[in-house]
Amino acid sequence: MSDLKDLCSGLPLDPLPPNRGRDPNVPHALVRTPNLTAEEERLALRNALRYFPPSQHATLASEFAQELRQYGHIYMYRFCPAVRMRAYPIDQYPCRTQQAAAMMLMIMNNLDPAVAQFPQELVTYGGNGQVFSNWAQFRLVMHYLSEMTEEQTLVMYSGHPMGLFPSLPSSPRAIITNGMVIPNYSSREEYERMFALGVSMYGQMTAGSYCYIGPQGIVHGTMLTVLNAGRRYLGTDDLRGRVFVTSGLGGMSGAQAKAAVIAGCVGVIAEVDEAPLRKRHEQGWVMEVTSSLEQCIKRIREARTSKTPLSLGYHGNVVDLWERLLLEFERTGELLVDLGSDQTSLHNPYNGGYYPVPLSFRQANQLMSTDPGRFQSVVQESLRRHIKAINKLSDAGMFFWDYGNAFLLEAQRAGAEVSKVGGGATEFRYPSYVQHIMGDIFSLGFGPFRWVCTSGDPQDLAVTDDIATKVLEEIAANVSERVRQQYRDNIRWIREAGRHKMVVGSQARILYSDQKGRVSIALAINQAVADGRVSAPVVISRDHHDVSGTDSPFRETSNVYDGSAFCADMAVQNFVGDAFRGATWVALHNGGGVGWGEVINGGFGLLLDGSDEAARRARSMLNWDVSNGVRLQAEQQLHADAWSCCSGLLHSCVVLLVAGGSSLLVWKHKRLRDDPAHHGGEQAAPRHHAVSSAGRACAGPSPAGITGDDLT
DSSP states (O other): OHHHHHHTTOOOOSSOOOOOOOOTTSOOOOOOOOOOOHHHHHHHHHHHHTTSOGGGHHHHHHHHHHHHHHHSSOOOGGGSOSSOOSOOOGGGSOOSSHHHHHHHHHHHHHTOTTTOSBGGGTEEETTTEESOSSHHHHHHHHHHHHHOOTTEEEEEETTEEEEEEEOOTTSOSEEEEEOOOOGGGOSHHHHHHHHHHTSOOOOTTTTTTTOOBTBHHHHHHHHHHHHHHIIIIISOSOOTTOEEEEEOOSTTTTHHHHHHHHHTSEEEEEESOHHHHHHHHHHTSSOEEESOHHHHHHHHHHHHHHTOOEEEEEESOHHHHHHHHHHHHHHHOOOOOSEEOOOSOTTSIIIIIOOOTTSOHHHHHHHHHHOHHHHHHHHHHHHHHHHHHHHHHHHTTOEEOBOSSSHHHHHHHTTOSOBOTTOOTTOBSSOBHIIIIIHHHHHTTOEEEEEEETTOOHHHHHHHHHHHHHHHHHHHTTSOHHHHHHHHHHHHHHHHHTTTTOOOSSEEEEEEEOHHHHHHHHHHHHHHHHTTSSSSOEEEEEOSSSTTTEEOTTTTTTTOOSSOTTOOHHHHHHHHHHHHHTOSEEEEEEOSSSOTTSOEEEEEEEEEOSSHHHHHHHHHHHHHHHHHHHHHHHHHHHHHHHHHTTTSEEEEEEEEEOTTSOEEEEEEEEOSSOOGGGGTTOOSSOEEEEOOOOOOOOSSOOOTTOOGGGGO
């Protein structure tokens, strides 16, 4: 395809492409306010010009300087390609190796306007989740990939391609790091400065690792969260007539409306920005839209009574919605909300991630640009109001959780009443969804496994859906009921995903699976590619938000209580281990979910091309990719139970992998005295603990005789 060949030919310099500026037909990132000094502005300009020969500097220097002054960053709009950005079939990319073509497909999917939040600013999701820092980097990376052989590796420094380096055929074809800043300088202020300088960037999770598959991924995770919240808080699988209130309909949060309907409940989602609200409504993910709080209350009552699933988008501020629900309770005694959360982008609270009351959307955008200090004060006052209403509704019987978006963290910094009496550094009045809901799922090894059919053919996706369903059904027949429930949820998801039109962008699917499920599905899909049932290779990957991929003390590892919640060994070891066990590419990021400086996370991509070598890689890498985290979860439970059983004698412990791939920490206790009082009234008997924490033990040796091989 000539357009793709041109795209992969490197930077167009003779002649330069026309500078079309910003496209008014797509949404754009907010103006950034890095507050650079005059010398830093000159440095940012020099850094941008390094991609071009001196003969072009006179033309580009003034243009780039204008972008920096006007938008707070140099995106190089002149070099934004005219070609339609989407995931083209893998055989259309001009490459020497399919592994490189697979990466090109995934990169272009991340920048597809149907997928990306701000495509011209190279932002996939989350307001600032960059694929690259500028368009020169994109073009150079596509050129390098087109030239790459199977004995070369592309090295990426925060969007900047360092070049192709010799490596082995078994090595990753790309090594990606984003935001790897010296810890003492990993602050929000330094991030703004470094990004403006063009020397670092915020890759979110799957934006900078080229593995985003559209909102489908978060739809599934949100559906599982809501289902399991109903089981934990409401004691039921049947959520008909139950009301879930939250906020955000953007790149990730937009999944909440669809997830609520699939789970069977009434989802009411507030969104201040009309553009994403309208987009989700046009997609069919939001069933109804209103800007009237009275209409919201009316439709909530009607849907509760009829027990009809509903997704209702409220065009307005979520604080107003919470305060209106509270007023209704105080007037009538009727609690109209059962479950509550929040998905505003509070990892980025002062640059468009959170819109405060009482400002309108337009007023807020203006104030954050003209008076950032004042805007910060208004945000913090809004957060205090936000929490005040939630606290009162919670006292009345509503169940609320933090969705890992730094909501409670920023509310605490704003002075809101969210502290937990006697709690640790990662504990608040309300739990994170990992602490109370998803942590138990992670502990079983279940996490967001995904694949992309590189042919672009929906029939290939249907075949892989059928393969995955059969694999999960076979495994589910021989596991415990607790594990079987997770398999049932995911079998239901796959069966309903096609009907709910989950695909946006590439032909991709996500499900939550454990170690055995992931390996079995990957091997079965690879075999289907080999025998022609699937017409082209398949990329497997996962969200970084997974069993082993992320160290995040206010989200993924928020239920670690041994003092190591702020350690990042797990994510780094996962990145390194995946690299030498067969991943096609690997990525390690600072930031993602809860924000820059708050988390280290990593991910991978692996191409299944039907070969025996691909099967070997999948088996080796996926076993490690899950068992790394499960093993550490087991050690965390070892630590916890050692304290809880200190009045008895620990006789032995061993980590077992059961038939479903689930990790259980098995304890045998023989007490010094057969006295139930020593163990809270329990009779003397072996205790079997499903690991319920994601973490690691800092004290004491590993259980005797257990090696990493025992977990794979």
